[in-house]
Amino acid sequence: MHYALAPRTFLFSHYFYTGLRIATGIIGLTLATYAVADLPSAVAVAMGALCTSLMDMPSPLRHKFNEMLAGVLFCSAVALLVSLSSQVGWLLYTVIVLVAFLSSMMVVYGRKAMPLQFAALFVMLLSSEAPSTPGQALHHGALFFAGGAGYMAYAMFVVWRMQRRLKQQVLAEALYELAVYTNLKAGCYDMATSLPRQMEKLVREQSVLAERQQASRDLILRGKPTPEEAILVQVHYAMFDLYELVLATDTDYGVLRRHFAGGPILPLLGDLIGKAARDIEAVAYAMTRDQPSRSTVDYREHLDALDAVLRQLPPGDGEDADAQAALRATASKIGAVIAMIARLHAASRASHGARPTLPHADLTPFLTQQRYSIGLLLANLRWSSPIFRFALRVAMAISVGLVSSRWLPYTSHGYWTALTIAVILKPSFSLTRQRRADRLVGTLVGCMLTAAILHVVHTPALLLGVLFVATVAASTFLSIKYRYTAVAASVQALLLIGLTVPHGGSGIGERLLDTLLGTLIATFFSYVLPNWEYQNLPRLVEAVLDANRKYFDAAADLLLERGADDVEYRICRKRVMDSLATLGAALGRMLDEPAAKQRAPAELNRFTVQNYLLLAHVAALRLLLQRYPDNLPSREVGAALERSFAEVKSGLGAAPAAAPALAPGETTWIAQWPGWALLQRRLRLLEADAAQVAQSAAAIAAALGRK
Structure with a gap:
């Protein structure tokens, strides 16, 4: 289970903090606008804030500013362009196809551009639902821009004030993943566990760990740390030194299993590694609470038992000698890991000090570089580019979704069908398949939950509270449990989007059918122009x-x-x-x-x-x-x-290459x-x-x- 889903760590994770920040900003801007203007104006501002919030991810401040500014400008331009085109049917569909294609081409800039793609599709579909005069389009576009710019200013200020806290949380997440990785190693000493299967799990966890460590690097190593952040830098470096020691224990599982199966040695090694994992987790747990950590794990009994076993090993030769050498090397590595965990605890308690790195060291190669070159976009405008084919796939699927929704026997919400397609269709078939299941289940549960809420709750203040909770949940679970986000987003949309279009406030059953239609279309197009x-x-x-x-x-x-x-x-x-x-x-x-x-x-x-x-x-x-x-x-x-x-x-x-050779007799003494x-x-x-x-x-x- 992801650490942020555990009850004792959920409220301290950066995922929950991000969800709370986003919900507070969106609802706050909406209420502030409603206090001085009418409801449609407040909803337009809310849409601008909501689209901009999709770009509100943990990032260095400069990167966050660039990402959110791109979201505000691009989405505002899309909202204005689509609204201006809304009264001419053929022009509107042409603009929708072009925006769907161009926004999907943005994925060429990497994972951080995917929220921008979805935000553009989202505002495009909402803006296309009701025809607007040029004056109304300009008014709506201005309100949308104000909402996006207002949310951006709010989010940048909050993140700037809480920058150290965000760094703590991201570093703690990397430590949690290191604890998971270490705990998986304990299973390698369990004879009841298949070693190849366990090694495959380790490899998959390595990928997750590498991603979390990179997020930690990007936040902690960029720029000059303040005295209060120096502790985080020390813990960060200690974490990577510990990681290398843990990695070094990967080498001798096979020989240890062959020679020491059935005895006390393998369980001892597994228990020690398991304790080390819990000790690393304790550092992460303390860090999420902004507290220094102290070890509560006692290794002495197991270390003494292992030392006794090592002393009792009989002399061996051949394979037995190799196995004993591997065992002693493993015991030594585990001892080094335990000592490094103690250093990790000590680093979290260290007084403010200098940054523990080499003078004049260039850290740029360790950090993610943010480059948005138009040349990269143009270079992918070719048939062989997977991103180009993905953009074509999205444009065709959304066009089919909007057209087909008009053939349904009831008053269809075409934007809901198209939005389902935008949510499901992703660059890879695997992610599309996962999103399809999550969207279907999430929409079904969300619609049922909303129906129950609307049946019981009629007070506007209480409904606003439900909307706030749904907005928190939708942002919190976006990257860790999308099915929960799909549930929350359905509740959020059914309470909020109905205010955007005159006929959108009812018809939960119809929305389920629209979702099913969008899912079928997205499934079909996942096989069109694929990139396997x-x-x-x-x-x-x-x-x-x-x-x-x-x-x-x-x-x-x-x-x-x-x-x-x-x-x-x-x-x-x-x-x-x-x-x-x-x-x-x-x-x-x-x-x-x-x-x-x-x-x-x-x-x-x-x-x-x-x-x-x-x-x-x-x-x-x-x-x-x-x-x-x-x-x-x-x-x-x-x-x-x-x-x-x-x-x-x-x-x-x-x-x-030619390897160096030693003269005869030079190796006799080594x-x-x-x-x-x-x-x-x-x-x-x-x-x-x-x-x-x-x-x-x-x-x-x-x-x-x-x-």
């Missing part, structure tokens, strides 16, 4: 391999101490994580598509898991070199690392370094997993080639 996920797989797989090759270059520089710091290593690791998250998301979407459109799912799963293991091996190597710094034979270790990394990169498609055997074992495992990555990539290429 398998078509993008070759590019995504190659992006992962390319990112991994660069990552191993950066890892070699870090481990061989050829760089001044680890900034380049962190940048390359982030790029690998991003590319794997993108591939994993595409794989998940593909599995929701028709079976005939799925390609090599098992090979893609294996490829993704093995690539994560490569990251884990490098993290384990870094931890190993930090654990045994004394008497480190730098030249010999460097030569071993370079040879191994050269082989790994060759397997990942890089041109083979076995005295206690980390040498562990290093050799880790490099063997790294090379074996890299070979499996290469095999999986070849199998994917063959599967795609056959199809």
Whole structure:
């Protein structure tokens, strides 16, 4: 379950804060306008505020200003243009098709542009319902702009005043996801759990975690922190150091399961990891409440028991020796994780101090860059562009929806049918399918709930209270449980949209039929000009391999101490994580598509898991070199690392490079370094997993080639 849906964390999440802020702004502006003007004017202002609120998402202040300003200007222009065209039938339909196409092309700018696309479609459909004279259109457009601009000013002020609180909440969400990821690792030590299945869950959670960590970076690392925000920066950096340690524990599940099944060791390891997950969650829980955190988890009993087991291990050789080395390495990593969690607690209690990063470090590569180039839009005006085909699909579906709604035997609300199409149709078939189910269930429940409310409640003040709650819920659950948003939006629309059009205040049953019609049309058009996920797989797989090759270059520089710091290593690791998250998301979407459109799912799963293991091996190597710094034979270790990394990169498609060789007799003494055997074992495992990555990539290429 998403952390924000849990009762004890819901009221402290940024999702609820955002919903409360949006509802307060919309209802407040509506009431303020109604106090000095008539009801239609108040409704027009409310529509402007509502459309602008769709762009009110957690973002850095500068990005939020740009996003909301784009929403105000674009939606106001759409409202004015559609209203001016409303008295000429053919012109109105031409404008609707063009606006539907152009607003859907906005999706080319990424996920943050999708609310703008929907906001434009929403205001277009509402403005097209009632014919307007030019004077009425200008008056309505001005009121809509005033509502949007007023909400923007309100939201920017509130977010500016509560900026630190928002950063806390977003950072806490990243910590919650890290706790979920860590807890999934505990299942890898449970013999009753399928290890491949558990690793697939870990990979999916990695994608979610990467997204939450990026949101944390964008808010916390951008700009100069205030003294009060310095603690958040310290916790943020400690979180990423902890994440690398947790990642390093991914490497030895198989050998531990084979050699220690049925004994006390695996349950001990699983319990320790589970406790660590709860300890991380405690940090997140305290942060959502703006409190310093202290550990309430006692590891001593389990650590003592594990230490006793390690002391009692009999001498072994061959595979037994490897298994014991893996067990000791895992125990050491878990100890490092526990120590880092203690540092995480301490960071949350630290006094205000300096930003804990390297001087003159350029953090730009870690941050999401906001670029809205007209060239990108024009470059996608081609038949091969998935966004271009999506825009055509939306324009055709909405046109069909508006026309077909006029053939129904009752007075149809064409905008409701078209709005259903706009809600359901998304760039990917997978998301369209999910939205279809959520929209149907949400509308059915929302209409039934509204009918019950209107039957019982007749006082305007109470209905306004219901509208406020529905507006809070619609915004709160938008990105975490859309079905709840669909319920709330139906209640909100049935209470509010009826005020916008004269005949729109009744007919709940008719609205259900309109929703069903819109759903059928959207379902049909989801197969028109489709973009199936398998078509993008070759590019995504190659992006992962390319990112991994660069990552191993950066890892070699870090481990061989050829760089001044680890900034380049962190940048390359982030790029690998991003590319794997993108591939994993595409794989998940593909599995929701028709079976005939799925390609090599098992090979893609294996490829993704093995690539994560490569990251884990490098993290384990870094931890190993930090654990045994004394008497480190730098030249010999460097030569071993370079040879191994050269082989790994060759397997990942890089041109083979000459590996350094050691003169005879130079390696006779390095076995005295206690980390040498562990290093050799880790490099063997790294090379074996890299070979499996290469095999999986070849199998994917063959599967795609056959199809």
